[in-house]
Amino acid sequence: MSxxxxxxxxxxxxxxxxxxxxxxxxxxxxxxxxxxxxxELKKRIRLxxxxxxxxxGTGDFITLGELADKTMVRYWEGTANxxxxxxxxxxxxxxxxxxxxxSQLDVAAIDTFIFALEKKGxxxxxxxxxxxxxxxxxxxxxxxxxxxxxxxxxxxxLSNGRMRFLTEEEEYEIIDALEASGKDDFARFFEWxxxxxxxxxxxxxxxxxxxxxxxxxxxxxxxxxxxNNYPRTIWLTDRAYKAYVSLSDEKFPFARFTESRxxxxxxxxxxxxxxxxxxxxxxxxxxxxxASRLVQRNVPLQIVKEWMGHRNFEMTLRYAKxxxxxxxxxxxxxxxxxxx
Numbered sequence: 105m106s107x108x109x110x111x112x113x114x115x116x117x118x119x120x121x122x123x124x125x126x127x128x129x130x131x132x133x134x135x136x137x138x139x140x141x142x143x144e145l146k147k148r149i150r151l152x153x154x155x156x157x158x159x160x161g162t163g164d165f166i167t168l169g170e171l172a173d174k175t176m177v178r179y180w181e182g183t184a185n186x187x188x189x190x191x192x193x194x195x196x197x198x199x200x201x202x203x204x205x206x207s208q209l210d211v212a213a214i215d216t217f218i219f220a221l222e223k224k225g226x227x228x229x230x231x232x233x234x235x236x237x238x239x240x241x242x243x244x245x246x247x248x249x250x251x252x253x254x255x256x257x258x259x260x261x262l263s264n265g266r267m268r269f270l271t272e273e274e275e276y277e278i279i280d281a282l283e284a285s286g287k288d289d290f291a292r293f294f295e296w297x298x299x300x301x302x303x304x305x306x307x308x309x310x311x312x313x314x315x316x317x318x319x320x321x322x323x324x325x326x327x328x329x330x331x332n333n334y335p336r337t338i339w340l341t342d343r344a345y346k347a348y349v350s351l352s353d354e355k356f357p358f359a360r361f362t363e364s365r366x367x368x369x370x371x372x373x374x375x376x377x378x379x380x381x382x383x384x385x386x387x388x389x390x391x392x393x394x395a396s397r398l399v400q401r402n403v404p405l406q407i408v409k410e411w412m413g414h415r416n417f418e419m420t421l422r423y424a425k426x427x428x429x430x431x432x433x434x435x436x437x438x439x440x441x442x443x444x
Contacts, residue, residue, distance in 0.1 A: 107138045123149050129170045166250045168209070168241070169202030175244040187280050188376060192237035206245055211255045214238070218260075227271050228260035229382065235259050236378045268384035269396040270298070274377070281376040282369075290369045292347035293361050294390065299344040301394030301412050304366060304387070306330055307358040315340075315348055323348075327413075336413050395423040 106121040119142040120129045128145060132138035141158065148155035172193045180189040199217050200209075217238070221231045235257050245251040270278075275298060282291035297307065309329040317323050323340040325348075330336065340348070351357040370387045379385040391412075398408045399420075409420045 107135055107142065121146070129173060131166065131170070166206060166245070167202060168200050168204040168206050169197055171206055171245050171250060172197060172241050174248070175241045178244060179240065183376075187284050188233075188277050189237055191277075192234050193241075195234055196238050196241070206242070206251060209242070209255060214255060214257055227273075229379070229385075230271060230273055232259045233378055268382075268389060268392065270389050270393040275393070277377055278373055281373060285372070285376075287369060287372070289351060290361070290365075292350050293358060296344050296347040296351075296358070297387075297390035298393055299341045299347075300325070300338050301391050301398075302327070302338075303330075303391060304361065304363070306413075308356065308361065310358060311356050312352055315345075315352075330413050334413060334415075336410060338411060392423070395420070399423045 106119065108118050108120065109116075116131045116133060117135045117138040118129060118131050119138040121142060122128070123146065128142075130138070130141055132141060145155055145158050147153075148158070176186075176189065176193065180186045196217070199220055200213075214235075218231065218235070221234055226234075236259070239254075239257045242251065242254045242257075246254045278294060279291050282288070282294065293307075296302075297304070300307070306327060306329065310325060310327065314326045314328070315323065316326070318339075321339055323345045324337055325340060326335070326337050328335050348357060351360075354360065366387050374380050374382075374385060377385075395408060395412050398411065399405070403411075405417065405420050405424070408414075408423070409417060412420065414420050
């Protein structure tokens, strides 16, 4: 039996064991109750007898760690969303602790979690994904009788006044979700789009012959068919070139990514990242993200305009978002005039 005391100052006993890679944990008032529950659950699993009722509504106390484990098994384990949600669960538990009594989780306790996330400088969309994960755990707790009620969780309101783009964290989550579900080819296309900023229709019209190596500057792609009929050349990052190579088994490597296929893959991503409610979370964010990163990393606007194929500077200026770093740079530039 894998029974242990729950803690130094806790008289409860924890049954904690794994079967076929799945962890089962439950706290009980006495050692005998914990041992009996563990023995019965192991027996049912071994004999193939239904055991769902043993996981629900038993005992008199459940920790946040236990409830998170049960939620993971019930909703996320074995899905494309598993890796992302395990990351979210880890962050939730790092804040509250594995042994946190979920019955003590109220609005004030949730506010402290939100404040901690904001203090890290996370984007509102990222904070909302952490809160969605916590909300799902608590909803599962109420549905299964572990909790009598669920405290209100208010997500951060996303501003519609600024153009949406992907953070690096969101980018990594998307790639992880795609690769975990076997959609490696779309993951490579996603990387290509992020690093080139092309419109999807432009990428579909690129033949293998458009990609060439410059003796001085490396690999680049010549674009002859563009939205505004203005040919342009883009230099490829190492990642973009690797993505191209992995998909270059066809004359037009990106023609396979039709509007329909993109829509299907992005629907999967929206569900995997819990972004179904955000209407701005669309595949075209790859282009917005490329332009935003170029501007925010101080690439001259004329170069950004040429890279993106914008008709005029007004389109390029939409991406010139004022970040705290930008504001500090501006202040420091003025500050220099005061130094004698």
